[in-house]
Amino acid sequence: MNLLIFANGPGELLERAVPFAKLAKENNSKNTVYLILTPCQFSSGMEFRIAKNLNFFDGVFTLKKLPYLFSYFSRKKINAIFHLGGDILYPSLFSLILKVSCFSYGNFFIKSRRCKYLVPYSNAIYNAIGKEIPLNNVFFTGNFSFFATSFSTSFSKDGKWRIGLFPGSRRLQFEHIFPFFVKVLDYLFESGYMLEPKLFLSPFIDFDLLVQIINKGPTYKVLDYSKVNIYKDNEKDFYLVSEKGHKINIASSWEMKEIDIALTTPGTSTLTLSSFGIPMLVVAPFNKIEKIPLNGIANFIEYIPYFGPLFKKKLVYSYLSKREFLALPNIIENKELVDEIKGILTFRDVGERIKKMISSRKKLYDTKRKLINLAFEYKMRKTKITREINRYV
Numbered sequence: 566m567n568l569l570i571f572a573n574g575p576g577e578l579l580e581r582a583v584p585f586a587k588l589a590k591e592n593n594s595k596n597t598v599y600l601i602l603t604p605c606q607f608s609s610g611m612e613f614r615i616a617k618n619l620n621f622f623d624g625v626f627t628l629k630k631l632p633y634l635f636s637y638f639s640r641k642k643i644n645a646i647f648h649l650g651g652d653i654l655y656p657s658l659f660s661l662i663l664k665v666s667c668f669s670y671g672n673f674f675i676k677s678r679r680c681k682y683l684v685p686y687s688n689a690i691y692n693a694i695g696k697e698i699p700l701n702n703v704f705f706t707g708n709f710s711f712f713a714t715s716f717s718t719s720f721s722k723d724g725k726w727r728i729g730l731f732p733g734s735r736r737l738q739f740e741h742i743f744p745f746f747v748k749v750l751d752y753l754f755e756s757g758y759m760l761e762p763k764l765f766l767s768p769f770i771d772f773d774l775l776v777q778i779i780n781k782g783p784t785y786k787v788l789d790y791s792k793v794n795i796y797k798d799n800e801k802d803f804y805l806v807s808e809k810g811h812k813i814n815i816a817s818s819w820e821m822k823e824i825d826i827a828l829t830t831p832g833t834s835t836l837t838l839s840s841f842g843i844p845m846l847v848v849a850p851f852n853k854i855e856k857i858p859l860n861g862i863a864n865f866i867e868y869i870p871y872f873g874p875l876f877k878k879k880l881v882y883s884y885l886s887k888r889e890f891l892a893l894p895n896i897i898e899n900k901e902l903v904d905e906i907k908g909i910l911t912f913r914d915v916g917e918r919i920k921k922m923i924s925s926r927k928k929l930y931d932t933k934r935k936l937i938n939l940a941f942e943y944k945m946r947k948t949k950i951t952r953e954i955n956r957y958v
Contacts, residue, residue, distance in 0.1 A: 577650025
């Protein structure tokens with residue numbers, strides 16, 4: 566089969582498009598998978614280069630040459646189109662022109678004769694009913710992210726707590742969240758806790774960009790932050806040191822399973838961490854809330870003179886405040902599986918929540934058990950994806 570994927574930002578590329586392409590190739594080695602990256606205000610600007618280097622796709626394209634793409638994929642005889650992120654307009658248009666079915670993954674529904682829907686969690690089915698989507702076009706597939714093959718079953722083995730820092734994939738987010746997390750670590754160290762912190766860099770934050778961000782510091786001085794310096798152990802290994810003199814190692818992805826607790830932000834990283842059974846604190850500061858990107862034309866509200874930023878701030882705050890959960894595992898299961906903290910935050914607020922988590926090993930073990938069970942449940946569900954695809958393609 567010739568399959569065409571549409572995706573956009575860092576999360577959709579690594580947590581949806583790549584696992585989907587892997588599944589398609591595992592199902593049939595003769596399957597060809599093409600990727601079109603659509604415009605996105607959430608993107609890091611590095612998606613095209615990273616997608617090309619991953620070698621999971623038989624071709625990676627952008628929409629710069631739209632007429633050429635219609636002609637090119639008409640010749641390729643595409644069997645199905647998959648909308649895995651971004652505006653559904655583009656995959657719908659290609660579906661119409663190429664006269665093939667479009668499978669949309671997620672929780673976004675439009676009435677279309679050619680659209681079928683792969684939903685990652687059962688609550689989305691009720692949204693489909695509300696949109697009057699025929700239920701014979703809606704398939705509950707579960708999530709198809711990668712999953713860990715082994716799990717750590719203990720905490721603080723040698724008296725040290727291994728704290729993983731996951732500050733995000735976008736530069737503006739990273740340059741504010743990372744030094745804020747370091748300030749939280751300094752607070753915990755000064756409170757007498759023995760920590761072994763590790764920074765996990767997204768593929769979208771390479772080492773050169775990390776150096777630039779550290780040297781420049783945060784653009785907006787709205788979050789508490791600690792200045793960070795970078796040092797070299799030898800020719801290859803680098804590490805970071807906070808302004809209080811506490812060391813932070815730069816970790817590799819294979820070290821993730823050794824983490825006791827993760828500090829992260831809302832996004833697809835919460836699903837990745839949950840698949841490793843890692844308890845986490847999901848931090849959502851509202852301190853500069855008008856800088857959070859929005860979908861579509863609403864993102865440009867802040868550029869309206871005088872009242873634009875204030876209006877956007879109220880709009881975003883109202884939306885986020887009404888949401889019961891921000892972490893994806895909690896949203897998917899519609900209950901609190903992992904800890905969240907949101908609002909106007911200081912480093913002490915976050916530090917005290919981490920202290921509370923550390924003080925209750927029983928709750929940490931319980932969280933780990935629930936996340937591991939959830940990961941295996943999703944692993945079983947994802948087999949439905951290829952079955953439904955084969956059924957309709």
